[in-house]
Amino acid sequence: MSDLTLGFMAIGLMLAFIVLGMHIGVALIVTSFAAVWVIRSPEIAARFVGAAANDAIRDYLFGVVPLFVLMGMFVSVSGVGRDTFDVFQWLLRKLRGGLGLATVGANAVFAAITGISIASASVFTKVAVPEMMRHGYTPRFSVGVVAGSSVLGMLIPPSLLMIIYGVIAEESIGRMFLAGIIPGIMLALMFALLILAFAYFFPHKIFQGGVQKGDDDVETETLATASVKILPILLLVILVLGGLYSGFFTPTEAGAVGAAGAFAIAIVRRRLTWRKLWNVLTETGYVSVAVLFLIAAASLYSRMLAMTGMPGAITESITQMGLGPWGFLAAYIAMVVLLGCIIDSVSIMLIMLPIVLPIATAFNMDLIWFGVLTVVAVEIGLLTPPFGVSVYTVKSALNNPSITIRDIFAGTFPFVLVMVLALVILASFPGLSVWLARM
Amino acid sequence: MSYEANTDLDEAPAPSAPSSPFGYLVDGLNGLGSLVIAAMMLLMCADVLMRNAFNKPIDGVSEMVAASIIIIVFLQLPSTLRHGRMSRADLFLDPFLSKRPRAGLRLRALFSMFGIFACSVIAYATWPIAVRSWVNSEFLGVEGVFTFPTWPMRFVVVLGAALAAIQYALLVWHDLRASGSTTNTGAEK
DSSP states (O other): OOHHHHHHHHHHHHHHHHHHTOBHHHHHHHHHHHHHHHHSOHHHHHHHHHHHHHTTTOSGGGGHHHHHHHHHHHHHHHTHHHHHHHHHHHHTTTSTTHHHHHHHHHHHHHHTTOSOHHHHHHHHHHHHHHHHHHTTBOHHHHHHHHHHHTTHHHHSSSOHHHHHHHHHHTOOHHHHHHHHHHHHHHHHHHHHHHHHHHHHHOHHHHBGGGSOOOOOSOOOOOHHHHHHHHHHHHHHHIIIIIHHHTTSSOHHHHHHHHHHHHHHHHHHTTOOOHHHHHHHHHHHHHHHHHHHHHHHHHHHHHHHHHHHTHHHHHHHHHHHHTOHHHHHHHHHHHHHHHHTTTSOHHHHHHHHHHHHHHHHHHTTOOHHHHHHHHHHHHHHHTTSSSOOHHHHHHHHHHOOTTSOHHHHHHHHHHHHHHHHHHHHHHHHOTHHHHHHHTO | OGGGOOOOOSSOOOOOSOOOHHHHHHHHHHHHHHHHHHHHHHHHHHHHHHHHHHSOOOTTHHHHHHHHHHHHHHHHHHHHHHTTOSOBOOTTHHHHHHHSHHHHHHHHHHHHHHHHHHHHHHHHHHHHHHHHHHHTTOEEEETTTEEEESHHHHHHHHHHHHHHHHHHHHHHHHHHHHHHTSOSSSSOO
16 A cells, blocks of 8 residues: 555545544544554654654744734723724714624724634624614624624734644745735725625615614714724734834734733723633633644644655646646635535644645745635635534624524625635735735 | 634633542643743743843743743643533534434544543653653753753643543543433433
């Protein structure tokens, strides 16, 4: 049996284990260990495992993972999400469908200070959905807007997925962050257009009885109060992204400074108790450990793959099949969206990228552009049935049994279509992703 | 997917595992790991401040951060496991567990056995590295400027991996015991 066959068997077995519900990190370690054992020897396999656990994640760069997660957690408890939403609601109050637009806008700004779309989804489910339903929006549309626009968190920097892509593809994280800005803003604008189109042409689709309920509560927001509300979040954005791009600090330090800044905001706003502080710290631990353990396990897996020579063989057979770069890209994106129905975003990237990056390089693709496409495709997967993680987060944060998972998927569907359109645009015009990053 | 789920930070977390002396040890180490994350944040902020404001960077920050990552992961791995926060796909296992509880629990126990194996291999493979760094007094950093020994980091890996293996063994035991007392029909547990 050739090493190549063995490699394919290892991947098949690994995917089977994962689908059946084995811990993903364990599945990666066990199958890779077995494959290296057969190809070389048990001693070498054990040594590989030791190296993966001890050296693969012992890197200054990986500090970004816990630090940006910590920052996202502090931001979530500090209540600035609600403030941002209030300000956008006030700004857009004259437009039809204004609340939907406000949700998208607030998500886009909020995305600039958190790196995890789940944080946005849970914050805005609690803030925006009740408000929208109070104003006569259908429950379906309300949750759809929140779940759909939460994906902006992964495109607009800082973004956990961009960090992980940068690490695996050996692209600078600062550049990956820059690459997400234009696509993120573009997607936000496309979402806004979709909502406006619904509000003006098909109002019965998004409003109960086809009309938006007027704002009968007394207008209390003024320019002054709105500025006070938006100030902390703007300061934080300027601190993190400004410091990063002016060269005052590295991405890892940006995470540390951002976390400290978010902590300060939470303290000043008196949102932090000892209990909450402790919850934030332990929760950060759980999330980062799960991610970092996966990264370590995936380093073993990618060494195993390299050993079998699989990436080279796949590249060769794709060229022989005459699939070409576009065919390869389409197949890859379909695969990613499909995997998004089964596993979480980080695992998808860790499993797919070691196989496809050499192929993308062989086709002379720009790896930054490729990364942006990957992130959008992964996020589409997280919103498509039967198992969209973002959808489940919205469901659990909602705590309202009358809105079913089915409603949320149905409400999200128009946004998924817009994302597919965005993906096609981004694929056709690499400049949108690359221009800022390669400047 | 479970690792991204809990974002309700206002309340005390619901108890997700029964308490036991081993549980206290594991959660204690987890707390220690959380403190390391906080310390890492403060250290880096101090470094940024010292470097940009006073032009006096703190020596060895990047090495210390790198080592902290390993320490955080292996201090918190057993607890992450104990609270069911390791990422896994639930599309097959969860419905299966409620439809066929006995078979489901046994399948999960089988998967946990693979977990015992994976963590044991990590502990086994790291042991010689740890012993070597202790015997040879290996260190990180630049001699004369700042140095710190590598053995604490290595032994944390061994300890964390071993405890994670034990935690997996406990999961196996719990699942097998539960599967013995359930029939194969009806609702979970």
